[in-house]
Amino acid sequence: MVKDRPPEHVGIIMDGNGRWAKRRLMPRNYGHKAGMNAMIKLAGHAQKLGIKYLTVYALSTENLSRRPQDELDGLFGLFREYFTENIKKLYEANARVRAIGDITALPEDIIRLLESAEANSPKTAEFTLLFAINYGSRSEIINAVGRALKQGGEIDEDAFSSLLYTGGVPDPDLIIRTGGELRLSNFLLYQAAYAELYFTDVLFPDFSEKEFDKALKDYAGRTRRFGKI
Ligand code: IPE
Ligand code: IPE
Ligand code: MG
Numbered sequence: 001m002v003k004d005r006p007p008e009h010v011g012i013i014m015d016g017n018g019r020w021a022k023r024r025l026m027p028r029n030y031g032h033k034a035g036m037n038a039m040i041k042l043a044g045h046a047q048k049l050g051i052k053y054l055t056v057y058a059l060s061t062e063n064l065s066r067r068p069q070d071e072l073d074g075l076f077g078l079f080r081e082y083f084t085e086n087i088k089k090l091y092e093a094n095a096r097v098r099a100i101g102d103i104t105a106l107p108e109d110i111i112r113l114l115e116s117a118e119a120n121s122p123k124t125a126e127f128t129l130l131f132a133i134n135y136g137s138r139s140e141i142i143n144a145v146g147r148a149l150k151q152g153g154e155i156d157e158d159a160f161s162s163l164l165y166t167g168g169v170p171d172p173d174l175i176i177r178t179g180g181e182l183r184l185s186n187f188l189l190y191q192a193a194y195a196e197l198y199f200t201d202v203l204f205p206d207f208s209e210k211e212f213d214k215a216l217k218d219y220a221g222r223t224r225r226f227g228k229i
Contacts, residue, residue, distance in 0.1 A: 007173035007219060009053040010046060011195070013187050014039060016179025016203030029074030034205035036078045040086055045209040047095055047127040049216070053169055054129050055100070057187050061136030064105065076107055079133070083113040087120075096121030096128050100165035101135030102143075130169065137189035140165050166191055174219045176212075178204040196222050 014035055021031030039056055046054045059075060067075075090097060098121075099114040106114075114133070144163035148155050162168065172188055172195045180201040184192065198215045200207070 006050045006216065007196075008051065009055070009170050009172045009174075010051055011055040011057070011172040011175040011188055011192070012039075012042070012207075013057045013175070013177040013179075013185060014204040014207075015177060015181060015185075017205060019179065020203040020205045027074075028071055029078075031203075031205060032071075032075055032078055036082060038205050038207055040082075041209060042207070042212055043090065043095070043129050044093065045212060047093060052127060053172075054127070055132055055166075055169075055172065055188065056129065057132045057135065057185075059101070059133045059135070060186055061102065061134055061139055062186065064134050076110060079110055080113065083110075083117050087117050090129065091120065091122055094122050094125050094127070096125035097131055098128055099131050099133055100140075101133045102139060103134060105134050128169070130166065132187070135165070136186045137184075138186060141190055161191070164190060171195065174198060174215070176200070176207075176215050178202050178207045194224065194226055196224065 017031035017035040018028040019031070020034060021028050024030070039058075043054055043056075058079070064072065087097065097117045099118065103111050103114055114131075141164070143165075144160060147163045148160060161171075166188070171191045171193065174197075175184070175188065175192055175195045176198045177184075178200055180199070180203075182199055188195070196219050198218055200211065200215070202211050
């Protein structure tokens with residue numbers, strides 16, 4: 001049993017915003033706005049619980065290439081708002097943010113916002129919000145392979161991990177997916193080798209602190225063997 005200690009690193013696939021909005025006869029971006037609010041609450045909550053890293057899957061590489069432009073524009077608007085306004089509260093709480101993904105394909109102003117959010121983050125932060133944006137595991141791995149080849153010489157698991165976008169961050173202990181789908185959708189495929197998985201039908205905008213606690217309680221009852229007996 002994992003018991004008392006909170007997981008060090010939790011990943012969340014924040015899915016179900018569109019369906020949440022549809023149920024309310026509202027446009028999909030209304031759901032994304034509600035999802036952003038849920039994420040802000042969860043980040044504060046996770047930090048209070050002593051979790052050190054929270055990785056939130058905000059936009060996949062596939063979302064960027066396959067969603068309609070008006071939905072992407074709505075998401076970009078929310079990211080702009082988050083990284084100009086809400087981010088200050090994160091700093092005040094002594095938390096840092098780090099973007100993971102291929103940010104070079106994003107609108108220029110968002111790239112700058114992400115870079116300055118990282119640069120302005122408190123250096124002594126005890127909590128890190130990893131913001132997965134234009135993130136895809138396969139391209140992350142291919143990118144890391146390219147870097148490894150360029151570097152040359154021997155490479156082991158630790159050295160390879162350090163070349164991923166998540167370099168320096170311990171592997172996730174727990175991955176949560178809201179919205180009822182039972183898949184990883186290209187999220188942390190390499191890092192999740194021994195992650196505990198938690199799936200819930202709750203749509204992300206409804207994934208409250210209480211729902212998060214439920215996931216942690218479930219995690220606390222798991223036996224992690226890592227291949228041992
Ligand atoms: C997840 O919610 C957020 C993003 C992918 C940006 P969805 O937009 O996938 O919501 P559903 O799955 O259509 O309900
Ligand atoms: C996964 O959700 C990506 C994010 C939550 C950002 P999707 O809604 O894009 O996943 P699929 O398409 O159902 O696999
Ligand atoms: Mg979805």
